[in-house]
Amino acid sequence: MGREIERKFRVTGEDWRGQVIETYRLEQFYLFVRENVSVRVRIRDGTSARLTIKTGGGMDRGEFEYEIPLSDAEALRESRVGIVVEKTRHIVPLGAFRVEIDVFAGALAGLVMAEIELRDASDRPDLPAFLGREVTGDARFTNARLAIDGRPDDV
Numbered sequence: 001m002g003r004e005i006e007r008k009f010r011v012t013g014e015d016w017r018g019q020v021i022e023t024y025r026l027e028q029f030y031l032f033v034r035e036n037v038s039v040r041v042r043i044r045d046g047t048s049a050r051l052t053i054k055t056g057g058g059m060d061r062g063e064f065e066y067e068i069p070l071s072d073a074e075a076l077r078e079s080r081v082g083i084v085v086e087k088t089r090h091i092v093p094l095g096a097f098r099v100e101i102d103v104f105a106g107a108l109a110g111l112v113m114a115e116i117e118l119r120d121a122s123d124r125p126d127l128p129a130f131l132g133r134e135v136t137g138d139a140r141f142t143n144a145r146l147a148i149d150g151r152p153d154d155v
Helices: 015-019 070-079 143-149
Strands: 003-011 022-034 037-044 048-055 060-068 081-094 097-104 112-117 131-134
Touching (some): 015 081, 022 143, 037 070, 048 070, 060 070, 081 143
Antiparallel strands (some): 003 112, 003 131, 022 081, 037 048, 081 097, 097 112
């Protein structure tokens, strides 16, 4: 079974910008969302697409990803639930890990979130100062809930 183990944070400040080693644009939308299960299509830089099924909640989730033709992804967009989530992802190295910082656009503009993918739930990387409040396990900050419900009130 594919696994995704990650911690999620709000981002404070701009100190991270000088450390970015990679940047790309993402559009993603959801075909199905319910508690602890979602089916997503993600288009990267308008050139490639992946279908992802996520199960579970919190830090350790099931994740199954499959490359799909870009034309199929574009056709599936019409069947989405909620909004298309638009964001630019910036990669910042963090020792043996990396921080994925998402700067949201469109309906979610102004929201900046970070994720650190871990190899094991017991991993404890040193957290950089630009990471603010941890929101791991707060369903309001999952991309699926953002697509359906929009920005949480406390953003």
